[in-house]
Every structure is written in structure tokens, then in C-alpha cells.
Amino acid sequence: MLSLKPVPVSPPLAGYAQLPELKRPWIDGYLTRFLRRIPHLRTDLDWRDRLGALAAGFSFGRGRYRVLPGLYALGEPDATGPVLVTANYKLTVDLLRAALSGLSAWLLVLDTRGVNVWCAAGKGSFGTVELLAKLKQCAVADLVSHRQLILPQLGAPGVSAPAVAKQAGWRIVWGPVRAADLPRFLASGLNKTEAMATVNFDMADRLRVAPVEMVQSWPVLAAGLVLAAVAAIFGRLDFADRLNRFVRTFLAIGGIWASGTVLFPILLPWLPGLAFGVKAGCLGLAWGVAGSLLLGSGPWFGAALTLASGAVVSFLGMNLTGASTYTSQTGALLEVERSTIPQAVSLLLAAVLSIVGLLVRRGAQL
Structure with a gap:
């Protein structure tokens, strides 16, 4: 049954209401779904994003370079839109929103304390417990007609797909290694090529x-x-x-x-x-x-x-x-x-x- 009233959350969580924490240049508005105000992400990166990425690349403010966990929208997603899951390291979110320009999707951002997917999966913050918690807190099931999640392949060490299916009824599909491959992955019906699954370390x-x-x-x-x-x-x-x-x-x-x-x-x-x-x-x-x-x-x-x-x-x-x-x-x-x-x-x-x-x-x- 669909929730018709916004659910108050503490600590703050994206996906229910307009919050002071969401007044950021990379958010250009809100989608209204069942009285919920879901922040809408820009897909074009500006000079502030690039400067922030450069600073984070040199470890300046890296631990604070994060976005508010919760649910976001890209494009104009409806009940059939794919649900992508990622970490709340802003550089990771930037790569995703830039790669998905022109596409529509829901983006569930886990609280990894500002750590990227790979490292957070190893530390456990990008894990089964956090994923189950955010699915429930964000009431993702109320917004989509399917029960399929797309997770980055590099998050596999931290998440148990069978446990998520058993406890919450969501099926996990492991996406490509690189965000840049997501458009082709989605266009191909979630078929991942060998190149998409290969991690380079050149x-x-x-x-x-x-x-x-x-x-x-x-x-x-x-x-x-x-x-x-x-x-x-x-x-x-x-x-x-x-x-x-x-x-x-x-x-x-x-x-x-x-x-x-x-x-x-x-x-x-x-x-x-x-x-x-x-x-x-x-x-x-x-x-x-x-x-x-x-x-x-x-x-x-x-x-x-x-x-x-x-x-x-x-x-x-x-x-x-x-x-x-x-x-x-x-x-x-x-x-x-x-x-x-x-x-x-x-x-x-x-x-x-x-x-x-x-x-x-x-x-x-x-």
C-alpha cells in the first residue's frame, strides 16, 4: 500500500521533504511523489564540482566530501524506473549523475560516511545492514512497481544478495565497474559485458x-x-x-x-x-x-x-x-x-x- 503522508526522519534523510542540508548547487529542484519531495540531481558538473573533485583527489576535505544519504531522482523516473544504489561520497555521486545525463532513474544513497563504494564495502558501511535500513527508511517500495536494485560490482564484498532477497524481497543485479558504462548496461537490458566487469589497475x-x-x-x-x-x-x-x-x-x-x-x-x-x-x-x-x-x-x-x-x-x-x-x-x-x-x-x-x-x-x- 502506498504511503500518502511524508514520514519524519531523524537524522535528516533525503527523499521526504525540502531540507536545509539539500540546498546544494547539484540539486536543481524536487519531484513530488505521494506528498514526498524527492531532490532532483543535476547531471551537468560545474566548476564547483570539478574544484571539489580536485581538492578531494589531493585529500583536502576528503572526509567531508559527501552528500546527504537518502533517495534522489535523476531525470523523470516513474514507477518502472531503475533503482541504483551508491555511496554518499560526493565524487562517486558526481560520476553517476554525469554518466546518466538524459536518463531517468532513482538513486538510493547509502550512508558510507563519505567513503567510496569499494572501500566502504571492505569496511562494512556499504553493506547488507545499511542497504536494508535505507530501503525501509526511504520506503523505496512505495515508489516503484518492481523489486530490483542495481548495485555497483565493487560493492559486492559488502552486500549479501541472498540476504537482501530473503529479508526484504529485493533482487540485486550487479552493475558495471565504471559509472561510464551504466548507459550501455541499462540500454542492453542489464546485460554486462566482460569489459564492463573488468577492474583495471594500469x-x-x-x-x-x-x-x-x-x-x-x-x-x-x-x-x-x-x-x-x-x-x-x-x-x-x-x-x-x-x-x-x-x-x-x-x-x-x-x-x-x-x-x-x-x-x-x-x-x-x-x-x-x-x-x-x-x-x-x-x-x-x-x-x-x-x-x-x-x-x-x-x-x-x-x-x-x-x-x-x-x-x-x-x-x-x-x-x-x-x-x-x-x-x-x-x-x-x-x-x-x-x-x-x-x-x-x-x-x-x-x-x-x-x-x-x-x-x-x-x-x-x-
Whole structure:
């Protein structure tokens, strides 16, 4: 039976009434269905959407880049319109609404706390419990004459289709990996080609992760500034020598940062080993040796740089496991457990060698 009265909800939920939280540039009006005011999404992205996507790509405000969970409309959907399900990460919603320009559909947005579908499925927020809750809270069954949901393939790890069918009577159809393939998927009668179901992780995909890693790894650069300042202060040197030592030390540590956040995603397929920590560790050791030779670090500081580079780049490289297509959560956790102690020991040895190098250098100056 159709609900004829809007249902008050708390916390706020899209799909019932005009709310202050829905006064956003990407919402251009409301559809009225059975006394409900359902927000209507624009399908054209403007400069604010693109600027927000750029900022989120560099991890600025990424955790707050979200839309209000609930039910939205694209085009002019009726009772036969498809019901698509997605996360409330705004970049994900933007990709969907841009891809569906000219089409009509209902969009059920789950509360994934601003996390994309793939990551949220792994964490459980894009999951069976949340899907069942939003179907009930948004009374989706009152708006459509069918019981079919289209979920993104990357959300499959978090959602049990049999459980949803048993508990709520909805049948789940797994859609394509990429939002751009949705128009063809819908036009073909929900038939998914092999290309639509294939997850790529080529160089372009890997480099999309790099800006986030670069920003989130700022402590490495901060440590580089501190260590460079300490190296410049230590010893009886004139200004030019102090500046030279500061620059060389910062370049050495900056190379560690760049190796772990940019070079590693680029070189991933060709680095030796299977575990990401091992692959990244090899790259770090290579930079340590190359950096020592390029910067003229000497034996003590060269050895320290090599050990520190291997440890830090190995640690940074493990961050990429969450974005790759061939790692599992259990495998990633096991790798972290096995890698932490060797990484810590390498850093400790690097610190000891640096101190010894400073003492040797100071003794030579006396």
C-alpha cells in the first residue's frame, strides 16, 4: 500500500521533504511523489564540482566530501524506473549523475560516511545492514512497481544478495565497474559485458592514487625539514656549508617521499617480489644507494639513508594495497604484521649510523 503522508526522519534523510542540508548547487529542484519531495540531481558538473573533485583527489576535505544519504531522482523516473544504489561520497555521486545525463532513474544513497563504494564495502558501511535500513527508511517500495536494485560490482564484498532477497524481497543485479558504462548496461537490458566487469589497475589508475598518498605522507617531508635543520646546525660550518648540508639532507628525504608516493605506483608491476612491502622496500633501497652517490653522503650517512629509505618506502608502499585489484584484506593485514618490526629495526639502525657519522665528522673537524 502506498504511503500518502511524508514520514519524519531523524537524522535528516533525503527523499521526504525540502531540507536545509539539500540546498546544494547539484540539486536543481524536487519531484513530488505521494506528498514526498524527492531532490532532483543535476547531471551537468560545474566548476564547483570539478574544484571539489580536485581538492578531494589531493585529500583536502576528503572526509567531508559527501552528500546527504537518502533517495534522489535523476531525470523523470516513474514507477518502472531503475533503482541504483551508491555511496554518499560526493565524487562517486558526481560520476553517476554525469554518466546518466538524459536518463531517468532513482538513486538510493547509502550512508558510507563519505567513503567510496569499494572501500566502504571492505569496511562494512556499504553493506547488507545499511542497504536494508535505507530501503525501509526511504520506503523505496512505495515508489516503484518492481523489486530490483542495481548495485555497483565493487560493492559486492559488502552486500549479501541472498540476504537482501530473503529479508526484504529485493533482487540485486550487479552493475558495471565504471559509472561510464551504466548507459550501455541499462540500454542492453542489464546485460554486462566482460569489459564492463573488468577492474583495471594500469598506470593511469595507480597514478590517481598518488596525489592522496603524497598529501597524507606529509610527515615524511616534515621529518625531512627537521633532520635537515639539525644536520645544518651540527658542526662548525659557515653559512654556505650549512645551507648545502640542509639542501642535501632534505633532498635525500624528499627522494624517499617521492619514491614511496609517486615512483612506487608507477613501477609497481616491474619491482621484484610479491608483497607490496617487499616491492617498495627494494625501491627504497635503490633510492638510498642512488641518493647517497648523487648527494655525496659518505659511507656512514649513505648507509643510514639506504636503511631509512628502504624502511619508509616499504611502509608507504603498503598503503597502495587498499587500492589494488590483487590484494586481500587478510593478506594486507598479514603483510603489515610481518613488515612492521623489520621496518622499525631498519629505522633504528639508520638513526644509530647517522649519530655515528656525525660524531666521526665532528672528530675529524677537531
